[in-house]
Amino acid sequence: MLRIAIQAKGRLNEQSIELLSEAGIRVAESKRKLISRAEGFPLEVLYLRDDDIPQAVAMGVADVGIVGLNEVAEKGFTVEQVMDLGFGGCRISLAVPKTTTYEGPDFFCGKRVATSYPNILARYFVERGIQAEIHTIEGSVEIAPAVGMADAIFDIVSSGGTLISNGLTEVEKVFFSEAVLIACPGLDSDKRREMKQLTFRFNSILDSRGMKYVLMNLPKERLDDAIRILPGMRSPTVLPLAQEGWCSIHAVIAQEQLWERIERLKEIGAEGILILALENMIR
Ligand SMILES: Nc1ncnc2c1ncn2[C@@H]1O[C@H](COP(=O)(O)OP(=O)(O)OP(=O)(O)O)[C@@H](O)[C@H]1O
Ligand SMILES: O=P(O)(O)OC[C@H]1O[C@H](OP(=O)(O)OP(=O)(O)O)[C@H](O)[C@@H]1O
Ligand SMILES: [Mg+2]
Numbered sequence: 001m002l003r004i005a006i007q008a009k010g011r012l013n014e015q016s017i018e019l020l021s022e023a024g025i026r027v028a029e030s031k032r033k034l035i036s037r038a039e040g041f042p043l044e045v046l047y048l049r050d051d052d053i054p055q056a057v058a059m060g061v062a063d064v065g066i067v068g069l070n071e072v073a074e075k076g077f078t079v080e081q082v083m084d085l086g087f088g089g090c091r092i093s094l095a096v097p098k099t100t101t102y103e104g105p106d107f108f109c110g111k112r113v114a115t116s117y118p119n120i121l122a123r124y125f126v127e128r129g130i131q132a133e134i135h136t137i138e139g140s141v142e143i144a145p146a147v148g149m150a151d152a153i154f155d156i157v158s159s160g161g162t163l164i165s166n167g168l169t170e171v172e173k174v175f176f177s178e179a180v181l182i183a184c185p186g187l188d189s190d191k192r193r194e195m196k197q198l199t200f201r202f203n204s205i206l207d208s209r210g211m212k213y214v215l216m217n218l219p220k221e222r223l224d225d226a227i228r229i230l231p232g233m234r235s236p237t238v239l240p241l242a243q244e245g246w247c248s249i250h251a252v253i254a255q256e257q258l259w260e261r262i263e264r265l266k267e268i269g270a271e272g273i274l275i276l277a278l279e280n281m282i283r
Helices: 013-022 050-059 069-075 118-127 161-165 189-208 220-229 255-267
Strands: 002-007 035-037 043-048 064-068 080-084 090-097 112-115 133-136 152-157 168-177 179-183 211-219 237-240 246-254 271-277
Touching: 002 013, 002 050, 002 189, 013 189, 043 050, 050 064, 050 069, 050 179, 064 069, 069 080, 069 118, 069 168, 069 179, 080 189, 112 118, 118 133, 118 168, 152 168, 161 168, 179 189, 211 220, 211 255, 220 246, 220 255, 246 255, 255 271
Parallel strands: 002 043, 002 064, 112 133, 112 152
Antiparallel strands: 035 043, 064 179, 080 179, 090 152, 090 168, 211 246, 211 271, 237 246
């Protein structure tokens, strides 16, 4: 049985559970019981602090884990990075008080920078030959300049709202992160097979995100025009209608192309257009 580590509570917890659920795997949401058996897949779930997930997976305490790439890079344990999971997107950036004049990374020479990501920051400074004082704090990093603890900060940014609320300006975007699936490098062949089953399900869910299933009726004589407009995994599906001279077309269209394609299809005579959500897509 495969063992997966997910965040016990916090930003990645809900979406990790949701991804497993979309993959047909039901896991307990209980925050008190820190290990539980999933239903729908031979899987045991460990609920951990996100900081501890890279080490748990590197040691083989868990076979796989869902965690932010930022924690993987910060902790530096050797794990296999299996796939991006399409949620928890954020960046780690350097920010300075908005009244500060900033003309480039040399600004940080000799400055004090507060962060919860000292290793990623140290690597960035070493690559640029910058000598700065890194102060590690666990949370509420954005408060550090205002209370005189630091000249700048290096922390997670998503909307940028926290920086603005604390009078800070983002000056360097250093590291881009999202939730990833990681694995223990030494998985045996049985566990590797189970992990492949899991990633197959995850991939089919991610592939279907932002895709719509579209059905419409069309005069048969316009079929060639419709095929030019519609993409398809191979080509659109065409079915005859009971009414002579008409057919039904089915295709999968990416959300961002949807309305432009629909307009062109209407122009060539498409009617009775149905747009359905797509749950899974297996290429
Ligand atoms: N504002 C944000 N937007 C998007 N993703 C974020 C944001 N903040 C954090 N993340 C991602 O979610 C992960 C978990 O964030 P969270 O704030 O829950 O961490 P934490 O407080 O360290 O939790 P834990 O108690 O598990 O140690 C981060 O490591 C990062 O990958
Ligand atoms: O750019 P924004 O959208 O404002 O997000 C950035 C904030 O989100 C995270 O904190 P979180 O809210 O998870 O609280 P925490 O500091 O307790 O981890 C992160 O540490 C930033 O402070
Ligand atoms: Mg943490």
